[in-house]
Amino acid sequence: MDVALGSAVPPHTPHAISVSLPTWRDNVGYEEGEKRVVQNDIQLAEICGQKYAVGNEKCMLFSTHKIAEQCRTFIQQRSTVLGSPVNARLVDLLLSQEDKVGNQVNSENVARPAIQLHIVLFPGDAFSVAKEFWQHTGMGISSRLAERCLSLLPVEAPVSAPRPTSPVSSRYPAKGHNRHYSAVKSSCKLPAPQVPAISAEDLSKDHSTYLEERYGRNLPISSAAFAKKALKSRVAGVLVRDHHDGGESGAEEKELVVGPSTRGVSDVAPSDVYLYPTGMAAIWNAHNLALQAMPTAKSVMFGFPYTDTLKILQKWGPGCHFLGFGLDSDIDELEQILSTESSRDPSKPPILALFTEFPSNPLLRSANLPRLRALADKYGFLIVIDETIGNFLNVEVLPYADILVSSLSKIFSGVANVMGGSLILNPRGRFYGALKTKMGDIYEDIYFDEDAIYMERNSRDFKRRIGVIDENTEAVCDLLYSRSADQCFPKAAVKRVFYPKYVTRANYEYCRIKTPRPEDGREGGFGGLFSLTFTSTAASKAFFDTLPCYKGPSLGTNFTLACPFTILAHYTELDWAAQYGVEEGLVRISVGMEEKAQLLEWVEKALKAAEAAVVSA
DSSP, X not given: OOOOTTOEESTTOTTOSEEOOOSHHHHHHHHHTOTTTOOOOOOHHHHHHHHHOOTTOEEEEXXXXXXXXXXXXXXXXXXXXXXOOOOOEEEEEEEOGGGSGGGOOOTTOOOOXXXXXXXXXXXXXXXXXXXXXXXXXXXXXXXXXXXXXHHHSOOOOOOOOOOOOSOOOSOOOSSOSTTTOEEEETTSOOOOOOOOOOOGGGSOHXXXXXXXXXXXXXXXXXXXXXXXXXXHHHHHTOBSSOSOOSSOOSTTOSSOOBOSOSSSOTTOOGXXXXXXXXXXXXXXXXXXXXXXXXXXXXXXXXXOOOHHHHHHHHHSTTOEEEETTOSHHHHHHHHHHXXXXXXXXXXXXXXXXXXXXXXXXXXXXXXXXHHHHHHHHHHTOEEEEEOTTTOTTTBOOGGGOSEEEEEXXXXXXXXXXXXXXXXXXXXXXXXXXXXXXXXXHHOOOOOOHHHHHHHHXXXXXXXXXXXXXXXXXXXXXHHHHHTBGGGTOTTOSEEEEEOTTTSSHHHHHHHBOOSOOTTTOOOOOOOSEEEEEESSHHHHHHHHHHOOSEEOSOOOOSSOEEEOHHHHHHGGGHHHHHTTTOOTTOEEEEOOSSOHHHHHHHHHHHHHHHHHHHHHO
């Protein structure tokens, strides 16, 4: 795929969640901050900063006051731990259509709800600390919400607001809003945003036609409510009819046809499902829920996870035990930890919760969930499972979890143009009552309405897509495995194929769904993600650069997407990652819905380049 560096992936996709990094060198350049790779676009945060920042302050934006307060608290606590304590301050904005010039509502004269925007301002040299909160929690505003906010700003001619020049002291009051907290409306004269218009041609035909015919230019709140109801039902596995079958099905139907859940726990209800703006937000909130509902203790990260999950457990609460291989031998070590901690204070659980991915990213290892569940029942701790990679049409893991999280941005959506996350409470779980009660106290629905509408639309056919992707991936991995060092292939370029069919398969099989699906007769497959390690760095680079698919971060897309995972996720800690088998030259590939013959041709081409690099070395 000839996609320019820095372009949206896929091309011409508004709100794309991936970006093109087509060569190995581009990925390294991205991590090293080369100007040819990293560009600074005008952001809503910069516009807000022009109005409200003092001195060298920077800001971050959130959708509720509560999240902004959580960010402020994190900045204060984290900066103190790092030895340079600072405080932050908050500003609330209420953006409404009435603030437009002439108080016009909009061209269709249809009122749209006001938007709350909450600004956290902090000294500029604390930006890296604030960024930790934004990155790890996934609780920032979505690109659609930012676009909506920009559209609600006054359209006056740009003004050059004078910026205060006095230095900013870090001695802000930690609490109290009488001095540093302002409740204002967007009628304050902010500079007019310079945002390019998005034409209908830029939208995919399906989505532009769908939205225009269904809603015109305005997406009513009622549509979002039905979209969220459909999403919760779909995630809960209770929709009886869950596809586009010639008529409109999904969020437009006021009454959804539901039945018992197909997730292995029949009484899961849509009310047990909670939606979030990202998968990371679901994970962060699962940990936050555990901290508030259970006795304080360290958590356990079981298996090598996506980086932010580990950071969440390390930076919030009392810390965690990291069992980074995720193998059965690590369960032996876990039992020792549980025994030791339990002997210190038998009155409370030895750990707070165990977090694991099924299977893991990027090594596709599957934990022995029955054995972990038995330990959780014995010692009284929570199990939190991230099912994003496996997905609930391939594996049935809810019976082993107290809390189940997933990134809906991935295969559930597939289109890579909207983000979302989900959290499910297992109603059969030992601590369900306590978790449900606490969730009732702390949950905020911050999933932006327009994101929910897109997500519901995208996810209607995910069952069909998963079947195709599973079949494609298995064919590709079988080819690569046959040419790997594991299979003693002469002068192999591929050292190992990490894929549930070949890695910890017995543990995967505990949870793989073996009942054929009514709609296509398929059993659960091995998923659409795999990783490769190579016999030399030259072979890694040659394979990646030659593979003619989209290149960029993310996974679970309807199109094939590859990235040098370790370079992107662990560039500053390569030696640490290598200790757990996540080698510097690892390439991760998410397989899409292209024709199987085309995919095999692509892989064969990349293999030949990698094998040539081995021969010439």
